[in-house]
Amino acid sequence: MLELLLPPPVDPLWDLTEAFGADARPERLNLVLGVYRDHTGGTPVMAAVREAEIRLAQRSVSKEYRGLSGNTAFNRAMLSMVLGDGGASERAVAVQTVAGSGALRLLADLICRTRPGTTVWISDPAYVNHRPILEAAGLKVRTYGWLDSEGRSDAEGMLRDLAGARRDDVVLLQGCCHNPSGVDPDARTWEALASLAALEGWVPFVDLAYHGLGDGLEADLAATRMLAERVPEMLIAISCSKNFGLYSDRTGCAVVLGASRQSLRHVETALQNAARTLYSMPPEHGAAVVTAILEDDGLRTAWRTELDAMRGRIEANRAGLAARLGALGWDTQAASLARQKGMFSMLPLSAEQMVRLRGEFAIYGTTAGRINIAGLPSDRITCLARGIAGVLER
Ligand code: PLP
Numbered sequence: 001m002l003e004l005l006l007p008p009p010v011d012p013l014w015d016l017t018e019a020f021g022a023d024a025r026p027e028r029l030n031l032v033l034g035v036y037r038d039h040t041g042g043t044p045v046m047a048a049v050r051e052a053e054i055r056l057a058q059r060s061v062s063k064e065y066r067g068l069s070g071n072t073a074f075n076r077a078m079l080s081m082v083l084g085d086g087g088a089s090e091r092a093v094a095v096q097t098v099a100g101s102g103a104l105r106l107l108a109d110l111i112c113r114t115r116p117g118t119t120v121w122i123s124d125p126a127y128v129n130h131r132p133i134l135e136a137a138g139l140k141v142r143t144y145g146w147l148d149s150e151g152r153s154d155a156e157g158m159l160r161d162l163a164g165a166r167r168d169d170v171v172l173l174q175g176c177c178h179n180p181s182g183v184d185p186d187a188r189t190w191e192a193l194a195s196l197a198a199l200e201g202w203v204p205f206v207d208l209a210y211h212g213l214g215d216g217l218e219a220d221l222a223a224t225r226m227l228a229e230r231v232p233e234m235l236i237a238i239s240c241s242k243n244f245g246l247y248s249d250r251t252g253c254a255v256v257l258g259a260s261r262q263s264l265r266h267v268e269t270a271l272q273n274a275a276r277t278l279y280s281m282p283p284e285h286g287a288a289v290v291t292a293i294l295e296d297d298g299l300r301t302a303w304r305t306e307l308d309a310m311r312g313r314i315e316a317n318r319a320g321l322a323a324r325l326g327a328l329g330w331d332t333q334a335a336s337l338a339r340q341k342g343m344f345s346m347l348p349l350s351a352e353q354m355v356r357l358r359g360e361f362a363i364y365g366t367t368a369g370r371i372n373i374a375g376l377p378s379d380r381i382t383c384l385a386r387g388i389a390g391v392l393e394r
Pocket of ligand 1: 034098099100101102127174179207208209239240241247251252
């Protein structure tokens with residue numbers, strides 16, 4: 001049997017990570033993977049998470065099966081956090097998933113069960129796993145523009161492309177801190193997107209992976225909440241990997257909004273059936289931790305404070321990099337970097353320049369130009385700015 005297996009495509013991010021591992025230069029800098037790092041270069045367990053884990057360990061009595069929707073208190077907490085209490089969350093169903101990726105896949109399966117072969121529109125550029133997840137579920141994928149030639153949000157191009165989306169198509173939008181570009185639409189463009197969706201009847205599918213790491217938790221959720229109030233149906237994939245630092249605990253949630261409670265009557269069972277054939281039940285630990293934090297005023301405040309501090313470090317890194325690049329004479333490039341938000345930045349470099357950045361300066365970003373700005377140690381900002389200037393100069 002196995003002799004029939006064709007060589008599979010290699011994930012370019014893991015390829016780069018391997019190349020980084022084999023790089024013996026002491027100054028090597030890995031900015032490839034999307035993981036928050038503190039000033040020491042580590043990815044610590046958040047203090048609120050640690051405290052919640054201690055409390056859970058003290059009162060844990062059983063690891064019995066939880067059910068196909070996972071931890072229901074967690075699901076309620078996710079609805080409340082993302083949509084607020086009342087309003088849109090009254091006409092929503094939520095099930096716990098295996099992190100954000102699991103939510104994307106489960107919702108893709110739901111779309112397929114509802115209407116096989118549906119077209120889902122994704123941004124160009126998109127999160128590297130959007131297309132593979134959607135296609136693996138049997139969906140068709142088309143793209144809409146995201147950036148103009150100067151690396152700004154291209155509202156006009158996006159709305160022009162999405163004018164081609166038909167009724168019952170699905171449009172996947174990252175709710176904030178767009179991966180890979182760090183560029184988000186402004187509030188007017190989000191409003192225009194909501195109007196277009198309401199008018200044409202396509203379904204927004206919001207991917208939330210970085211809320212809290214852009215402009216702050218509420219601000220980062222504003223576009224999702226506005227959309228939820230304006231359209232009858234909507235899908236939301238929520239990841240707790242980054243904003244709770246629960247990367248390996250695989251914690252997330254899939255949310256479906258319907259025009260009414262009645263329209264949602266088959267949704268939870270359909271999601272449960274999809275989960276049953278994929279992985280059965282999601283892991284409990286991360287969901288229990290998040291619930292313990294969100295249900296306790298003290299832990300919730302401590303978590304928000306830590307999250308704000310993470311966001312502050314990301315902002316300081318980005319501002320520092322832009323300032324140093326500007327000081328080296330690359331003002332336009334610096335201004336474009338300074339406008340970006342969230343964990344990622346797109347460097348103003350071509351694929352060939354990114355390869356040179358790796359070869360000449362031991363600085364690893366993706367070939368498309370994405371770097372994890374949250375992975376940059378503060379004492380290496382100048383070195384990164386010099387590397388960028390170095391490849392821009394020659
Ligand atoms: N969506 C986006 C835009 C992402 O960048 C990521 C991870 O990097 C995910 C979803 C999936 O996150 P996870 O499955 O680790 O929760």
